Amino acid sequence: MxxxxxxxxxxxxxxxxxxxxxxxxxxxxxxxxxxxxxxxxxxxxxxxxxxxxxxxxxxxxxxxxxxxxxxxxxxxxxxxxxxxxxxxxxxxxxxxxxxxxxxxxxxxxxxxxxxxxxxxxxxxxxxxxxxxxxxxxxxxxxxxxxxxxxxxxxxxxxxxxxxxxxxxxxxxxxxxxxxxxxDPDCVSPPGRLIYIRTCSNNDELQDACNEVSRKLHNHSPTWAAARTEADYSELQTVLPASLKRWQPTAAGYHPCISARVLCGFLAQKKEGSLIYAERDHLTKQWQVIAISTYPSTTH
Known part of the structure; x- marks a missing residue:
């Protein structure tokens, strides 16, 4: 979505x-x-x-x-x-x-x-x-x-x-x-939530990643990140090879990896967009979230 x-x-x-x-x-x-x-x-x-x-x-x-x-x-x-x-x-x-x-x-x-x-x-x-x-x-x-x-x-x-x-x-x-x-009233936000989707299987994951990649292809650089090494390996199979990997610093293990990735990307004030994906180890569903530091007119 x-x-x-x-x-x-x-x-x-x-x-x-x-x-x-x-x-x-x-x-x-x-x-x-x-x-x-x-x-x-x-x-x-x-x-x-x-x-x-x-x-x-x-x-x-x-x-x-x-x-x-x-x-x-x-x-x-x-x-x-x-x-x-x-x-x-x-x-x-x-x-x-x-x-x-x-x-x-x-x-x-x-x-x-x-x-x-x-x-x-x-x-x-x-x-x-x-x-x-x-x-x-x-x-x-x-x-x-x-x-x-x-x-x-x-x-x-x-x-x-x-x-x-x-x-x-x-x-x-x-x-x-x-x-x-x-804040919907913020005129010049440092970032935006631009996409979120729950995917039931790898085919839907690929469809979601293709959708985001096509939308952002003129607005590089774009990064990708995932919760685990295994998640990232699967994500690589459905993403363009040109995407860079985003890896935030970590003090140790805690469960909220998605917040570490998304907030860390925005806090670094990088220009670009980030596609993040993680797979729920119980339901096997994928969650895809994309954020961007570009103005909304680019999406």
């Missing part, structure tokens, strides 16, 4: 747990805020990401701006503690822990801190596809400005989290927060 959604600003960051440094609370303090006594890790990551994204622009989200927060695993640290208390210690859930786990307090916390009122506030989790799911939800109302984010935390100890995710014991893990602010 061809779309034309202006992106007013973008910001993202990830921190390796191997470094043993936790800068998140220091960043919140540097913004002029005191860390909330009852905030959890997901709230902190969302707060830092959303505020930093807005700080990249000279404006402020108006009332009615929607907020959709994606997370592959949600508020995992509190969930682990709650389950351990219930199963290992036979203790009932504490009220604040239960509320933190069962509601979208992270999204509310962000909207409240930004004084945004009158817009939808949604949280979505679809495993590795959580960021694209958040984008899809925002596209249901493209005429509305949206803050679209994804956050994933790493509960301590990291080794237990790697085992939880069925990753090798020595895997380098990272926490991440990535955000984009879409």
């Amino acid at each position: 061809w779309i034309d959604v202006p992106i007013r600003s973008v910001w993202g960051h990830e921190w390796s747990t191997v470094e043993g440094v936790d800068p998140v609370e220091d960043i919140i303090k540097s913004m002029g805020f005191a860390p909330s006594r009852r905030s959890n890790r997901l709230m902190q990551l969302a707060f830092v990401g959303a505020h930093s994204c807005i700080a990249q622009s000279d404006g402020h989200p108006r009332d009615g701006t929607g907020l959709v927060l994606g997370s592959s695993h949600g508020n995992l640290a509190d969930t682990v503690r709650l389950v351990d208390d219930a199963i290992e210690r036979l203790m009932p859930p504490m009220p604040f822990s239960f509320i933190n786990v069962t509601s979208n307090l992270a999204g509310f916390h962000v909207a409240n801190s930004l004084s945004i009122q009158g817009g939808p506030n949604i949280m979505v989790s679809r495993g590795q596809g959580s960021f694209s799911a958040a984008i899809e939800l925002a596209l249901l109302e493209p005429e509305r400005p949206w803050l679209i984010g994804i956050c994933d935390e790493v509960p301590n100890p990291p080794e237990a989290h790697a085992q939880r995710l069925q990753l090798p014991h020595a895997t380098r893990l990272a926490e991440a927060t990535y955000w984009i602010w879409t």
